[in-house]
Amino acid sequence: MVLRKLMGIFAVTLIVCGASFATAGIPDLEESTADAATAGTLSLFCLPNGAGSVFSDAYVKGGSGGSTVAADATVTLTLRDGGGFVIPNFPAEDMWLQWTDEATLVVCAGGTIADFDTDASGVTSWNAGLNLGGFAEALVQVRINGDALTSSAGIALHVNSADVNFDGVVNLADVGTFSSDFANPTVQYRSDFANDGVMNVADVGKMALGVGASCP
Numbered sequence: 001m002v003l004r005k006l007m008g009i010f011a012v013t014l015i016v017c018g019a020s021f022a023t024a025g026i027p028d029l030e031e032s033t034a035d036a037a038t039a040g041t042l043s044l045f046c047l048p049n050g051a052g053s054v055f056s057d058a059y060v061k062g063g064s065g066g067s068t069v070a071a072d073a074t075v076t077l078t079l080r081d082g083g084g085f086v087i088p089n090f091p092a093e094d095m096w097l098q099w100t101d102e103a104t105l106v107v108c109a110g111g112t113i114a115d116f117d118t119d120a121s122g123v124t125s126w127n128a129g130l131n132l133g134g135f136a137e138a139l140v141q142v143r144i145n146g147d148a149l150t151s152s153a154g155i156a157l158h159v160n161s162a163d164v165n166f167d168g169v170v171n172l173a174d175v176g177t178f179s180s181d182f183a184n185p186t187v188q189y190r191s192d193f194a195n196d197g198v199m200n201v202a203d204v205g206k207m208a209l210g211v212g213a214s215c216p
Contacts, residue, residue, distance in 0.1 A: 023082030027090070029150045031080040034142040037072040041156040043195040044073055045206055048108055048133045048163050048170065049213040055127040059195040061158055068196045073157055075126040077142055079118050086122025094145050095124060100154060101138040104190070106166040108132060108215035131215060133163025133170070135190040160190050162210025169214035178207050 036042060043061040046052040058073035077095065079087045097112040099105060111131030114124040139154030148154075164174045164181075181191035182199045189195075194202035 024085065025087055026081050027079055027087060027144045028082040029144065029147055031082060031084050031151070032078060032144065032149055033080075033151050034075055034077040034149055034155065035152075036155050036157060037074045037076070040071075041158065042071055042073040044130070044157060044159045045193045046130045046132050046159050046161045047210050047213040048106070048111075048131055048161070048168050048215045050111070050129045050131040050216075051213060052129045052161065052210075054129050058157075061156075061195055062197075068194055075140075075142065075155060075157070077114065077118075077124050079122045079124070079144070086118075088118055088120050088122055090118040090122075090124075092117050092124065096143055097126060097130070097140050098143050098148070099136045099138045099140050099159075101136060104166055105132055105134040105136050105159070106163065106168045106215070108168065111215070130159070132159065133161045133168055133215075134166025135160040135164075137189060158189070160193060160195075162193070162207050162213065164190055170210040170212060175207065175211070178203075 038060070041061040042058050044053055044055060044058045055073040055075065058071050060069040060071045075097070079090050081087055092114040093110065095114040108131035115126060115128050116124055118124045137158045140157045141148040141154045162170045162174060164177045178191050181188045187197055187199060191203060192199065193206040196202065
């Protein structure tokens with residue numbers, strides 16, 4: 001009887017240990033977490049060649065009357081497995097950002113991957129400029145191997161770009177659309193690059209900066 005009980009305990013231990021071993025080092029979408037440095041809805045200006053704003057030079061979205069509020073939109077991800085243990089050295093190319101609505105976006109190859117592999121604490125981040133054009137007013141999700149984190153619905157990070165028509169290059173076609181938006185009394189987010197609620201010289205400057213930029 002004692003031997004039978006011991007064998008039963010041993011079998012259960014093997015099952016539990018086996019299950020723990022099976023999830024070790026495998027990202028868990030609920031245990032892993034990602035947040036932006038600043039709360040609220042944020043706005044980031046991007047270019048297809050990645051030469052737009054870095055995340056720490058973003059804005060709080062919703063400026064008005066020519067005023068803007070600077071914000072740090074840096075996204076930090078802590079990657080954990082099913083046991084809650086951090087996962088170091090996870091490849092940057094297997095972690096990327098994806099908006100819940102990308103109908104008016106063009107994302108260049110590798111344009112939203114993490115800045116670096118996870119460090120010894122299982123942490124990576126997004127601060128470098130993204131390689132993308134177009135605009136999106138939707139939540140952005142952190143995806144691991146193609147699957148979105150389930151620990152949150154996403155981050156309220158909206159983006160726009162001098163590549164207004166989201167074809168991967170900033171050219172005269174974009175300048176034409178921007179000019180139409182500039183003359184329109186109703187401000188269009190896609191062309192309000194300074195996110196200040198008005199179309200002015202700040203937006204013209206960003207448009208000029210982007211001319212000629214294209215996906216790598």
